[in-house]
Amino acid sequence: MKTFIITGASNGLGAALAKLCLDRGFRCILVARTINQELYHKTTQTSGRLTFVSADLTETNQLESVMDEIISHLKNDVDELYFINNAGMVEPIKRIGELDIDTFVLQAKLNYLAPAILTDSFIKRTQGYNNKKIVVNISSGAAKNHYEGWGAYCSSKAGLEMFTRVAGIEQQREENPAYVISFSPGVMDTNMQKVIRSANETDFADSARFHTYKEKGMLRSPEFVANILIELLLEPELDNGKFYDIKELIK
Template sequence: MKYAIITGASKGLGEAITKRLIQEQIAVVSVSRTENEEIKRLAIESGIEYNHFSCNLSLEKEVQEVFMDIAHYIFQKDPKEILLFNNAGVIEPIQTIGNLDQTPVIRNIQVNLIAPILITNLFLSKAQLTNTKVTVINVSSGAAVRSFEGWSIYCSSKAGLNMFTETAAIEQTELKTNNKIIAFSPGVMDTKMQETIRSSTKEAFKDLEQFKEYKEKNMLLQADVVANALVDLILSGNVESGKVYNIKELLK
């Protein structure tokens, strides 16, 4: 049996990925602070094995405890493959350096970088003791390779996630495992994160008007379109471990 774990599954891209995986008859484990009742209903109606784990990814101890429980739950079923979508992310703080508050800075790094590292480390460690293949999908951003004034922390955490992905992939190849790990840049989507960006100030975020224009001119990608392209890639079996995929190349 194939299992998928999706962090940030309650909304946005995570919700869209989870719904598509349910359509594909893949057992899903949703991880978010609050459960998405529509996803739960869809899974039940589809007869899909489904479980939700509540977790605040900004709390290191909680991440360790919850994902140990998830690992125990899944590995005892001797799964053929685990798809691990490290999707959850936060954009805040949107602010220039010199005006940053400590708490949102730490939360950003915890959610965007530390949590994916800890979760990936745990599942690759457990996989060493089994015949289970683990495919890790780290949701990155174009901000990982392009600087935006006011986004120093977000850019840095996503750049770190890309480098972690590339390094982990090299190590898994060296160990001759079947595991694969990729990063995925989903483009500019019509999600709550974009609402957060548009509600910032010109002083904090120089490119504010450009992002407002994306919405006004209907230039934002829909989450389900992005999710379908990503899941199509993963299920194709043609994933190149260590690669940072961009939604633009998947929608050609």
């Protein structure tokens, strides 16, 4: 049984991934602060294939316990294991020198520390697992490109990108390696995009461009992106540590 562990699964890409996986008959362990009610109502229809783990991933001192709970829900029939670090936030959208420090710290925890700690914890706890195991850190073009007003977001995603590369190259030397990759979904029609569009041009110089994406229907649906990612993960071979950009995967 393929088992998908997905963080930030209450909405957006996380929820779309969960729905797609369940429709394909896979098992899902969903990690989020709040439960997606549409998914919750599927529990009686999925024959024990859906489990929820309630967690605030900004509470970094609790993440080892969160991973313990996740692992406790794994079944003996797991043949492929996928862990998708999807939770993230774009706030604060402010120029450096004007950042809201409390929000900046929360973002650093959610965008970088949480996926990094959870990746480390996942690898540690699955060292003896001989079958296919993949960690996906949801990334962004902001991991490689700078945008005015996104100093906090760009730096957190860049940090996670480097962490992913190091983890990938280290795993190449392991007897039972995990594959650790980044995936950039591009611009999606999600709540994060609403937050971006709400920023003014004083704080975010590219604000007008993101309004244009919405007005011209250029935002991809989370369902479309989820399908591209799942098809990628079901490929027989992946490059460990690689940054996969959706633009290079769309045929």
